[in-house]
Amino acid sequence: MRSRVLYLQSPRWGGLLEHPGDLLSSARFQEVKNIARNRAGFLATPQGTIFIKRFTPGSWVEGVRERVRGSRAARSLRAAAMLTRAGFLVPAPIAAREEIAAGAIVASWMFSEALIGARVFSRFIERGHAPAQEEEVRRRAALSAVARSVRRLHDAGLFTSDLQETNLMLEEADGEIKIHFVDLDGFRRMARVSWRRRRRNLVQLDRSVGRFMSRSERLRFLYTYLGAQPNRDAVRTLAARLMRERRHKDRQFARRRARQSAALFGKTDGIEAIAGDYSQPI
Secondary structure (H helix, E strand, O other), X not given: OEEEEEEEOOHHHHHHHOOXXXXXXXXXXXXXXXXXXXXXXXXXXXXXXXXXXXXXXXXXXXXXXXXXHOOHHHHHHHHHHHHHHOOOEOOOEEEEEEEEEOOEEEEEEEEEEOOOOOEEHHHHOOOXXXXXXXXXXXXXXXHHHHHHHHHXXXXXXXXXXXXXXXXXXXXXXOOEEEEEEOOHHHEEEOOOXXXXXXXXXXXXXXXXXXXXXXXXXXXXXXXXXXXXXXXXXXXXXXXXXXXXXXXXXXXXXXXXXXXXXXXXXXXXXXXXXXXXXXXXXX
């Protein structure tokens, strides 16, 4: 197996790339995610706390595809540069490396700035931490800031295949709400972001954070995203279409989970009944 350094912010970080696997078993590592293809967490270093993420392809074939199109760490680096040039906030890259064996990517590593003071979107608008009126003002400001940022993202020709609320980190600094985009490997630039893709991102956000928002907040979010005082009937028509697409995605997800459960327990009958319809009306 051979390795390749993709990026190094400064020679002082070079030690991170020598044996990155050892860092994950170190007492200095605080894990926050550990799933089949992705392990991540905070790492304490003499220079301060940083964030480390390891990407692992699911198969040799997937690793070959990554070798052609770029590893997830390489795509994250490109996206970070692209978003920064467009004026968006991302965790500053510190170092990156990829490992290659038998002509395929077997792992890639991304080390970046730790967003210590930021919280994921849903946690940032969480209720129960301040007087009701103060919370309402804060929630409204946060929802408006995210809606405007996502609109600006799309207008700049930038699209991500995975705009989950956990990929938006928010913090209050210098009297304003700052939004950091994370998990960047799904970003790409387009000549124009179509309405089909815009709806896809809006549905992804609504599926992940919509359950924390009231109906009026969700409609206000959509109004803010559209901007320039859009026609009320047009907004409601778009909202209805988004909810149809959301229900379709919810049913797809439920069926997939049901198939996985059926495979696990050796059963194939009644999948549709197990799946049901888990959609939530706007």
